[in-house]
Amino acid sequence: TRSTRPQRLLGAVQKSATRGDPCSVVNAIDQFCRHTEWAMNVGDEKGCILDSVVSEVNPATVLELGTYCGYSTVRIARLLPPHAKLITLEFNPDFAAIARQVIAWAGMEEKVHLVEGASGEWIPKIKEQFGVKALDLVFLDHWKDQYLPDTKLIEECGLLRKGSVLLADNVIFPGAPQYLEYVRSSQQYESQYFKSHLEYTKVEDGLEKSVFLG
Numbered sequence: 001t002r003s004t005r006p007q008r009l010l011g012a013v014q015k016s017a018t019r020g021d022p023c024s025v026v027n028a029i030d031q032f033c034r035h036t037e038w039a040m041n042v043g044d045e046k047g048c049i050l051d052s053v054v055s056e057v058n059p060a061t062v063l064e065l066g067t068y069c070g071y072s073t074v075r076i077a078r079l080l081p082p083h084a085k086l087i088t089l090e091f092n093p094d095f096a097a098i099a100r101q102v103i104a105w106a107g108m109e110e111k112v113h114l115v116e117g118a119s120g121e122w123i124p125k126i127k128e129q130f131g132v133k134a135l136d137l138v139f140l141d142h143w144k145d146q147y148l149p150d151t152k153l154i155e156e157c158g159l160l161r162k163g164s165v166l167l168a169d170n171v172i173f174p175g176a177p178q179y180l181e182y183v184r185s186s187q188q189y190e191s192q193y194f195k196s197h198l199e200y201t202k203v204e205d206g207l208e209k210s211v212f213l214g
């Protein structure tokens, strides 16, 4: 039977990237998506903004919502200090299986906990399951209508501390209007928009960085 897009993306990684070299994995996926087959990774242009926020926050604990094929998982993990932890949630078993292999090829297994499950079910379990007191950084890149309910759930579970950073992909395209309205009007967040483009295209998109004020 015909392969899937994630399977073809993994093939490109195994063909063109060097085992244990996360940068080569990121570059192989960007090359594949730009020149062969588009896929909904945050991509290289928005990825540079993601890199700068990760480096600035220098997080001990990161939560990613929506692993997909693991592109941003690897992109974030490559910048984390040795004992930092990235928890990434993916409820599609086929995508999770591909992402595990992409993360392994990059040699990032030590820093990444990929949980195969839904954010709504797993966010309440993070504290007990992973001994996490607070999340330093949350990267939102799953279904866009889930950004707001999951942000409220993260708040309710007491997972944010003064200075925790939420970074949301696609706030313009496909768009997350309810989420944007919330973080930009809430007294509890200081929000900033980073204008960019939809991965591998000239369509406008951007990232919203929101600092929790406690």
Ligand SMILES: Cc1ccc(Cc2cc(O)c(O)c(C(=O)NC/C=C/[C@H]3O[C@@H](n4cnc5c(N)ncnc54)[C@H](O)[C@@H]3O)c2)cc1
Binding pocket: 040, 041, 042, 065, 066, 067, 068, 069, 089, 090, 091, 092, 095, 117, 118, 119, 120, 141, 142, 143, 144, 146, 169, 170, 173, 174, 199
């Ligand atoms: C045709 C076309 C495609 C994409 C675009 C533009 C475009 C560009 C982008 O950067 C995009 O991020 C998106 C986009 O829709 N992303 C959704 C990404 C979901 C992934 O997360 C997983 N997931 C979804 N909800 C949950 C959940 N609760 N718990 C756990 N995992 C979840 C899914 O299983 C997927 O792995 C779209 C425009 C046109």
Ligand SMILES: [Mg+2]
Binding pocket: 040, 041, 042, 141, 169, 170
């Ligand atoms: Mg996205």
